[in-house]
Amino acid sequence: MSTAIPPTGRGPLARREARLAWGLLLPTLTAVSLVVILPLLAVFWIAFKPVGLAELRPPTIMAREDVRGGPEAPGDEATLRYRLRNSSQDQQIRGVTLTDAWPEGVTLVDPGALNPACEITDGRLMCDFGDWEGGARETLAIDVTVDQAFLDAPDPSDSAPVITGDGDNVLTNLEFTFENFAQIFNGSEFWGVLGVTLFYTVFGTLGALVMGLFAALLLNKSFRGQGVLRGLYLFPYVAPVIAVAFAWVLLFDPFSGSMNALLIQMGVTSEAINFFGERPLALIMVTLFEIWRYFPLSFLFILARMQSIDTDMYEAADMDGASPFQKFRFLSLPQLLGILSVLFLLRFIWTFNKFDDIFLLTGGNAGTRVLTVNVYEQAFALSNIGAGAAVAVVIFCCLLVFSAFFFKVMSREEGL
Amino acid sequence: MKAAWNGYVTAPVIGALWCAVIAVTVAVAMSFATGAPFRPSWLALSWGAAAGFSALYGALVLWGAAAALLVAGLLGFGPMLSGDGAGLAAQLVGHGGVALFTALGLAKMCEELRPGPATRHEFEEAVIRFLTGFGYIFFTAIVVIPFYVMVMTSLKNQAALMANPLDFSLDLTRRWHLFDSYVELLTQYNFGSYLWTSFYVSVLTVVITLAFAIPGAYAVARLRFRGQALMSRSVLLIYMVPMIVLALPIYIAFSMAGLRNTIFGIVLIYPVTTIPVALYMLQGYFRGLPAEIEEAGLMDGLSRLKVIWKITLPLSLPALASVSLYVFMIAWNEFLLAFMLLDDPGKFTLTRGIASLNSSEVPRQHLMAGAVIATVPIMAIFLGLERFMTKGLTAGSVKG
Structure with missing residues (x-):
């Protein structure tokens, strides 16, 4: 009799399950790759491109058409004029042609003088100019005599000339450069930005964590109003960032802010302090804002973990005569270490990625420009999309390093 | 560290810190509510130390100290100073608040402290109670103030705010015009x-x-x-x-x-x-x-x-x-x-x-x-x- 052995490999059931899984994941995968993976690749692509905001569109031929000479009676002479130019100063446009309706009731003064690139057939003017270098321009002047039909007809420049021509789009050609990276790394500014980012991230994260721990210790007991306070302490996190950021800006305004008035009245300072406009105070203020806004999150997580700690341990410690601080130091803290380290790493990454808060509070001025604000600054304020993308690439690489570290710790802690 | 485990040391220190916290809190609250100049004074530390000391000798003595705090405040040398702009009612509420909350808090914090040496438990319990009280005030203040300023600013007009940025009292005679901005x-x-x-x-x-x-x-x-x-x-x-x-x-x-x-x-x-x-x-x-x-x-x-x-x-x-x-x-x-x-x-x-x-x-x-x-x-x-x-x-x- 043969012994029964468990089946190995993938049976039809397993295959069906895998098929279903991929089917369920497909919509999400498509959406995510469209909006996350593709743009990420695009950022890498653009980072190696010499491209500014103005060069996003491919170069085109700009054309203007007018009638000169002011013909008034049949038989008058006039000049139909087309002025053309390449919109780009340095990019070639290939196969430039112009097509326009030939106005009724005009005759060429001298058919031989017509630009050799052009011909008039079937009531249409067609010109083939070939390839144009960057900055090229051309004026096409055609001398004609007009008759009554022309004078009665509407202005010929009403029909816009049709122009074709292929210009390279700088985004799609195969020209690459390291200039963007050289530019951002060379500027002494970059290391300053990096330093500011690290200060903001490290202190913002640590501060929020410590404050969260303190708040959680406060609320880790049941009393009347505990629910209300817990809800209240979450306010900074739940409110729209734009609302609270502007409230802070008004509160700390150097001219009419309540905080300055309060400090002056209490004799702390004799003249108004420009909280968001001075180095290094502005950086400290945005870090405080970050702590204020995100301590509720750490608080919530730490509280949840505290409430799941077994009370037996504390009773045993009480029997052994441990003092309150000893219980915190030797019982609670080790229990909370897991969630604290996970929270620290996650918050570190997200604080590093933070953009809105600083952008709204200071706009990156007064020594508060972090990497994310620098992306915006380079791309939109300085109109250098390539450099902006290069900074974004730097951010993404930092992020990869952080998350590799995070997953290592995460699989050890298994928490969350 | 052990030197601090003594009622004669712990109670006055906690009293001084607590009284300062309360004086600052009440001064800020009264300033924001009325716009009148209230400010804490350095005297808060010594008044608080005295109140903390008296808390060692039972509730009656402590409330006596609180009454002294109130009187001193009204006379102008208490833990909190009120300027000329403050009305009598505001002064009463303000100084009364300082005295009341100082005494209430100290009664709770120094509950287990006695004159003379204290055990480690009694000492730490008092410190924790102080930190708890401070924590509630601190967190509530930092969360509430920005939102308070946000709501009150939206109900006032620019000229009034420029004149006195601290005055958030509402002019109720404007009735529905309060909501003009909205x-x-x-x-x-x-x-x-x-x-x-x-x-x-x-x-x-x-x-x-x-x-x-x-x-x-x-x-x-x-x-x-x-x-x-x-x-x-x-x-x-x-x-x-x-x-x-x-x-x-x-x-x-x-x-x-x-x-x-x-x-x-x-x-x-x-x-x-x-x-x-x-x-x-x-x-x-x-x-x-x-x-x-x-x-x-x-x-x-x-x-x-x-x-x-x-x-x-x-x-x-x-x-x-x-x-x-x-x-x-x-x-x-x-x-x-x-x-x-x-x-x-x-x-x-x-x-x-x-x-x-x-x-x-x-x-x-x-x-x-x-x-x-x-x-x-x-x-x-x-x-x-x-x-x-x-x-x-x-x-x-x-x-x-």
């Missing part, structure tokens, strides 16, 4: 339409997000397939990619495709920013559901999709509620994309509308009224459904 925002600045846009964009975002995230989360959490572990990690990784990195190409692509300045484009892009969050939260919840119930359903002849529809989803209604709330909150509060992609004032969301108020031509009570309009709905939803919300936040989102 009326103007809703009528002249089109905020009614922004509110509606924000609302339906957020609701659509929730619906689309759930439609994508539920099947995806179920597959990652329950079904076995090659690459499952990798997939669940990538979810978290994608959840970490900052929007500003993606914003550039999205801006370019939207400009080229003509989706900039359209609500359609916004509805297209918002869910993708929330799907990873929702996926992450939901897969955590689905993992926690007992697989046996689903297997029972499978044995009884239901197909997988039927199992999801008839068993898993009804069981995860609370999780769905908290995910929906959280996604709604993200979409409602979203600023960066709305700011970059919307330029046409007819199509603004609320956050974009508020950003457009931030100019020197718009009076700042309008700006704050806009902030209140954006904050109140999300707060109302949050407070009404706080149970789900807190659960949702801890269910797997540490995102900010």
Whole structure:
């Protein structure tokens, strides 16, 4: 009799399950790759491109058409004029042609003088100019005599000339450069930005964590109003960032802010302090804002973990005569270490990625420009999309390093 | 350290610190409420030390000290000084408050302290009670002050605020004119339409997000397939990619495709920013559901999709509620994309509308009224459904 052995490999059931899984994941995968993976690749692509905001569109031929000479009676002479130019100063446009309706009731003064690139057939003017270098321009002047039909007809420049021509789009050609990276790394500014980012991230994260721990210790007991306070302490996190950021800006305004008035009245300072406009105070203020806004999150997580700690341990410690601080130091803290380290790493990454808060509070001025604000600054304020993308690439690489570290710790802690 | 374990040392030190905390708190509160000049004095430390000392000798002595504090305050050499602008009622309330809260707090903190040496427990208990009292005041103050300033500024006018930035007292004789800023925002600045846009964009975002995230989360959490572990990690990784990195190409692509300045484009892009969050939260919840119930359903002849529809989803209604709330909150509060992609004032969301108020031509009570309009709905939803919300936040989102 043969012994029964468990089946190995993938049976039809397993295959069906895998098929279903991929089917369920497909919509999400498509959406995510469209909006996350593709743009990420695009950022890498653009980072190696010499491209500014103005060069996003491919170069085109700009054309203007007018009638000169002011013909008034049949038989008058006039000049139909087309002025053309390449919109780009340095990019070639290939196969430039112009097509326009030939106005009724005009005759060429001298058919031989017509630009050799052009011909008039079937009531249409067609010109083939070939390839144009960057900055090229051309004026096409055609001398004609007009008759009554022309004078009665509407202005010929009403029909816009049709122009074709292929210009390279700088985004799609195969020209690459390291200039963007050289530019951002060379500027002494970059290391300053990096330093500011690290200060903001490290202190913002640590501060929020410590404050969260303190708040959680406060609320880790049941009393009347505990629910209300817990809800209240979450306010900074739940409110729209734009609302609270502007409230802070008004509160700390150097001219009419309540905080300055309060400090002056209490004799702390004799003249108004420009909280968001001075180095290094502005950086400290945005870090405080970050702590204020995100301590509720750490608080919530730490509280949840505290409430799941077994009370037996504390009773045993009480029997052994441990003092309150000893219980915190030797019982609670080790229990909370897991969630604290996970929270620290996650918050570190997200604080590093933070953009809105600083952008709204200071706009990156007064020594508060972090990497994310620098992306915006380079791309939109300085109109250098390539450099902006290069900074974004730097951010993404930092992020990869952080998350590799995070997953290592995460699989050890298994928490969350 | 051991020297501090003595009632004669601990009580006066705690008393001094506590009295200073109370004096500062009451001075700030009275200044914000009346606009009159109240300020704490360095004398608070010595008065507090005396009160702490008296707390060692029982309640009666302590209340005697409190009465002395009140009298001293009214005479102008107490823990808190009130300037000329303060009326008698305000002075009574202020100095009475200082005396009352100092005594109440000290009575609680020094409950176990006696004259003479104290044990380690008694000492630490007193310190912890002081820290607790301080913590409640501190956190409540930092949370409440910005919101208080926001609401009160929106009810005042620019001239009054410039004259005395501390005076948040309301001129109740203006009656309904108090709400002028709100009326103007809703009528002249089109905020009614922004509110509606924000609302339906957020609701659509929730619906689309759930439609994508539920099947995806179920597959990652329950079904076995090659690459499952990798997939669940990538979810978290994608959840970490900052929007500003993606914003550039999205801006370019939207400009080229003509989706900039359209609500359609916004509805297209918002869910993708929330799907990873929702996926992450939901897969955590689905993992926690007992697989046996689903297997029972499978044995009884239901197909997988039927199992999801008839068993898993009804069981995860609370999780769905908290995910929906959280996604709604993200979409409602979203600023960066709305700011970059919307330029046409007819199509603004609320956050974009508020950003457009931030100019020197718009009076700042309008700006704050806009902030209140954006904050109140999300707060109302949050407070009404706080149970789900807190659960949702801890269910797997540490995102900010």
